[in-house]
Amino acid sequence: MKAPEQRIGLYGGAFDPPHLAHEALAQAAVKQFALDELVILPTGYAWHKSRSLTAATHRIAMTQLAFADVPQARVDDREILRSGATYTIDTLNEIQAENPQAELFLLMGQDQLAFFPQWHKYQEILQIATLLVALRADFIPASSPNGSQNRVKMEFSTIHMPASPISATQIRQFCTQHQAIDHLVKPSVARYIAQHRLYLPS
Numbered sequence: 244m245k246a247p248e249q250r251i252g253l254y255g256g257a258f259d260p261p262h263l264a265h266e267a268l269a270q271a272a273v274k275q276f277a278l279d280e281l282v283i284l285p286t287g288y289a290w291h292k293s294r295s296l297t298a299a300t301h302r303i304a305m306t307q308l309a310f311a312d313v314p315q316a317r318v319d320d321r322e323i324l325r326s327g328a329t330y331t332i333d334t335l336n337e338i339q340a341e342n343p344q345a346e347l348f349l350l351m352g353q354d355q356l357a358f359f360p361q362w363h364k365y366q367e368i369l370q371i372a373t374l375l376v377a378l379r380a381d382f383i384p385a386s387s388p389n390g391s392q393n394r395v396k397m398e399f400s401t402i403h404m405p406a407s408p409i410s411a412t413q414i415r416q417f418c419t420q421h422q423a424i425d426h427l428v429k430p431s432v433a434r435y436i437a438q439h440r441l442y443l444p445s
Contacts (some may be wrong), residue, residue: 248344250277252375255284255322255331259297260414260436261309262428268377272350273315276375281315281350282338283353284411287322287329297441299323308431330363335371345370356399374399414415 252272258265273281285302296302303320310316321337322329331349339347349372351359356376359365376399409427418422419442425433436442 245437249279249342249343249346250348251338251379252276252278252281252350253284253331253334253338253372254281255286255287255334255352256287257286257296257411258283258302259411260302260441261306261430262409262411262414264409264431266309266313266429267404267407268350268352268402269310269313269316271377272375272402273313275402276348276400278315278348280317281310281313283310283316283318284322284334285318285320287325288327301435301439301441305432305435308435308440309429311429311431315437330372332362332364332367335368337395339371348375350375350377350402352376353378359397369397375402376400377402377404415442419444 254265254269256265256274268365269281269283272278283306285299285306286296299320303318303323307318322334325333335347335349339345345434349368351374353376356374359374362368374397378401414424414427417427418436424436428436
């Protein structure tokens with residue numbers, strides 16, 4: 244059997260805004276799983292979120308800044324350009340068609356893993372890509388009846404990285420309260436947020 248030509252990771256998210264934990268996860272995945280390329284996919288229409296996302300142009304610009312130090316990473320806007328609801332399975336099928344010899348990996352955090360069985364055609368996703376999951380220290384292992392891996396009856400590989408309490412929600416709240424966010428995002432992202440007055444009270 245011919246070996247895969249490339250190992251391609253896909254990392255989707257709202258990135259509203261992208262922060263240091265996002266970059267750390269990307270760096271860890273690239274190193275630990277020898278990814279040749281990491282496709283960063285800002286979300287288009289977030290059907291699963293109760294709030295509106297920041298304009299796509301801003302999120303794309305911030306995401307490009309946030310992952311600038313990950314040589315293997317490139318920002319892909321296909322989900323933003325797609326009309327209506329956008330699903331991971333559609334993106335995976337497209338990238339697989341573009342790279343038929345590649346081995347695909349889907350990156351996610353533990354919170355996303357918990358809701359993975361609710362994703363559109365999640366079983367098909369498992370047939371196309373290997374899940375790479377960054378787990379928190381309080382993760383319940385699969386051997387437990389309550390373990391996430393046991394619940395959804397699937398396999399995944401673990402991205403080993405230091406635990407991080409950073410969240411985009413926290414950053415938006417800090418911006419609203421005019422608190423410093425330099426310790427939560429890259430300096431270039433912090434400057435962009437300030438320059439464009441993002442996340443300030445309306």
